[in-house]
Amino acid sequence: MILVTGGLGFIGSHTVRPLLDLGEGCVLVQRRTGEVPAEFAGAQVTVERADITDLTALLDVGTRHKITGIVHLAGSMPWPPGSDEPIDGARKAIGSLFNVIEAAEAWGVPRVGVASTIGVYAGLTGAGPLREDMPVPLTAPHPIPSFKKIGELLADHLTGATGIEIVNYRISAIWGPRGRPADPFFPAPQLVHAATRGTAPDLSSLRFPAYADDAIDLCYVKDCGRAIALLQLADRLNHRTYNVASGRATTNAEVIAAIEKVVPDAGIDLPTGGSGQRNYLDITRIQQDTGYRPDYDTERAAADYIAWLRAGNER
Structure with missing residues (x-):
């Protein structure tokens, strides 16, 4: 066990x-x-x-x-x-x-x-x-x-x-089902929850302002x-x-585009600009030692997350 x-x-x-x-x-x-x-x-x-x-x-x-x-x-x-x-x-x-x-x-x-x-x-x-x-x-x-x-x-x-x-x-x-709807470090959960509810995202919990070009793994x-x-x-x-990790840098713009594939009228808009950082975690070790490969790209992840919320779940 x-x-x-x-x-x-x-x-x-x-x-x-x-x-x-x-x-x-x-x-x-x-x-x-x-x-x-x-x-x-x-x-x-x-x-x-x-x-x-x-x-x-x-x-x-x-x-x-x-x-x-x-x-x-x-x-x-x-x-x-x-x-x-x-x-x-x-x-x-x-x-x-x-x-x-x-x-x-x-x-x-x-x-x-x-x-x-x-x-x-x-x-x-x-x-x-x-x-x-x-x-x-x-x-x-x-x-x-x-x-x-x-x-x-x-x-x-x-x-x-x-x-x-x-x-x-x-x-x-x-990010995904059961996660905090308001994360202090990146806006993806807030964007998904807002799009599912049909409201404007509340990004007040973020430690730093969010920009469309910001990226994180x-x-x-x-x-x-x-x-x-x-x-x-x-x-x-x-x-x-x-x-x-996913082994890639995903921008907020990519998250928004994935959300709008499922919720076309989401109307999410973030300002351009940001730090320009494109850091991501290298996953060579875990791939070599376990065979791990991510199954979910950004579009599939957003669709799955939204479907879970639409099924009546909140976290």
Whole structure:
């Protein structure tokens, strides 16, 4: 059984499905609920209610299930900022990673995957692919990449100290069903939700103004989940860090064009200009070691996302 922390969340739920398709049962650890969602009814899925900041509660899960792998996707930092007292919040964030690794050691789990982020590359200049072997800046512009960099360093140390294969997933900008309708870093979800509702997009949550020519490595969540499942189940991995991404730069203009293929009267308009950056994550490593290839281009992703929303779903 693969234990997935945050298994009912955005990326987590889309990772469980391909794990099941590949023949693995899943134990989903959630803090707030112990119910198996309808979409997994009849599947080899169990939901355990436990807080991963509580080591005793986490270890207790292993008394009821034979855990053979861990995919750690639950949040590793206090979010939103200010939700915890700073020192206590930081202690919980780092402590949860320690707890997951300690549980893996206790259960004899050989491989643990840990979510990192495209944000660790922030500050690198120039266009083109961002590779896992590039030196990344020690500083970070936001708490999320700050904690992820700390996590990557700890994972590298703990891999050597414990003998557990700890794999970092540097996850790109992810969009699709169950994601936040208002993302602070890129506007694609806001644009899709607005077009589906027939309203003007509210981009007030963005940290920076959005331009039509702005680009980011935009990966559909179903591709992201499948990539993580492949990394978890690969017979052999040659690296400890992998980019989980589409492997291409997608502009906001391309997203708008894809949306308007499905909603011709969406009327979305963003100003031209922007940074001109065309960075994207190099996915050579994951392709070579797992055979991963993205199934969703921008048009297919937008159509699938809109269809999901039109079916009466909101997240």
